[in-house]
Amino acid sequence: MITPEALYKKRREFMKLGAGALISSSLLSSKLLALNFTSDTNTKKLKISDEELATNYVNFYEFSTNKKRAVALAQNFNTQNWKIELSGEIEKPLSLSMEDILKFPLEEKIYRFRCVETWSMVVPWVGFELRRLIDMAKPTSEAKFVKFTTLLDKKQFPDQASFFPVVEYPYVEGLRMDEAMHPLTLLAVGMYKKALKPQNGAPIRLVVPWKYGFKSIKSIVKIEFVKEQPKSTWEKYAPNEYGFYANVNPEVAHPRWSQAHERALGDFFTQPTLMFNGYEKEVSSLYAGMDLRKNY
Ligand SMILES: Nc1nc2c(c(=O)[nH]1)N[C@H]1C(S)=C(S)[C@@H](COP(=O)(O)O)O[C@H]1N2
Ligand SMILES: [Mo]
Numbered sequence: 001m002i003t004p005e006a007l008y009k010k011r012r013e014f015m016k017l018g019a020g021a022l023i024s025s026s027l028l029s030s031k032l033l034a035l036n037f038t039s040d041t042n043t044k045k046l047k048i049s050d051e052e053l054a055t056n057y058v059n060f061y062e063f064s065t066n067k068k069r070a071v072a073l074a075q076n077f078n079t080q081n082w083k084i085e086l087s088g089e090i091e092k093p094l095s096l097s098m099e100d101i102l103k104f105p106l107e108e109k110i111y112r113f114r115c116v117e118t119w120s121m122v123v124p125w126v127g128f129e130l131r132r133l134i135d136m137a138k139p140t141s142e143a144k145f146v147k148f149t150t151l152l153d154k155k156q157f158p159d160q161a162s163f164f165p166v167v168e169y170p171y172v173e174g175l176r177m178d179e180a181m182h183p184l185t186l187l188a189v190g191m192y193k194k195a196l197k198p199q200n201g202a203p204i205r206l207v208v209p210w211k212y213g214f215k216s217i218k219s220i221v222k223i224e225f226v227k228e229q230p231k232s233t234w235e236k237y238a239p240n241e242y243g244f245y246a247n248v249n250p251e252v253a254h255p256r257w258s259q260a261h262e263r264a265l266g267d268f269f270t271q272p273t274l275m276f277n278g279y280e281k282e283v284s285s286l287y288a289g290m291d292l293r294k295n296y
Pocket of ligand 1: 054057058059060061062114115116150171199200201212213214215216217218219
């Protein structure tokens with residue numbers, strides 16, 4: 001139980017750090033510790049994944065394709081003075097600090113999360129709806145897609161410094177404007193009521209629960225409003241395997257394996273994968289009239 005007294009103590013501890021220690025990570029932790037977000041009532045009655053499993057079973061290729069090594073290598077990731085640049089088809093370019101970002105109304109959102117690798121989890125994210133930031137950016141009528149870019153920093157990301165990087169960097173993802181404006185689309189700054197751990201995409205990442213996990217780009221530094229559909233990292237890597245839309249669809253197999261079932265982290269048995277990862281009611285209208293076999 002967080003009592004007002006505990007809250008007060010936490011705040012005071014934070015104040016003691018002084019203005020010089022106002023780095024984004026402590027700012028984030030304090031904001032989240034102060035429980036400055038609304039709780040999710042879990043109306044879908046989802047079974048939340050074990051926190052240790054969910055925060056340590058990661059894909060973050062900039063660190064390593066090996067999940068354990070990625071976690072180990074991420075530990076000293078420096079997110080100080082983190083900025084997000086907003087540019088492209090908007091009224092005027094903007095640069096936001098994490099302090100600016102944390103002014104958006106934070107909410108807890110318990111979402112299913114499904115990776116193309118066929119594992120899945122249920123995560124209580126903390127973040128805010130991307131549409132709030134889009135409203136602030138005031139895109140022009142020319143803006144048809146939103147393009148997201150991860151930090152490029154060879155000093156911090158071993159695979160970016162490698163002679164043969166696994167994928168092309170910086171990691172890029174994109175959404176159609178209506179997908180980006182959907183209330184389910186989240187910019188997450190925390191999970192399990194705490195600031196994001198570096199391996200999970202600190203200090204800020206995208207979460208699009210009805211799409212395969214690779215769309216949920218980590219450690220974002222740039223958000224651009226563009227006219228044309230951006231080429232995402234995985235689409236460039238293998239366009240026949242990873243389409244731009246990447247909507248979870250149990251009926252469309254990956255060329256090398258079925259997507260009909262998934263294994264929730266910690267479970268022994270698999271379970272059927274749901275259309276749009278269980279968010280069909282909420283999002284299917286976005287794709288009315290589209291051939292989801294062609295536009296995977
Ligand atoms: N920048 C970046 N973002 C990324 C990835 C990555 O390698 N680099 N991996 C993606 C994939 S494939 C998945 S499944 C999710 C995993 O998120 P998690 O490690 O927090 O579970 O992050 C996505 N975002
Ligand atoms: Mo993934």
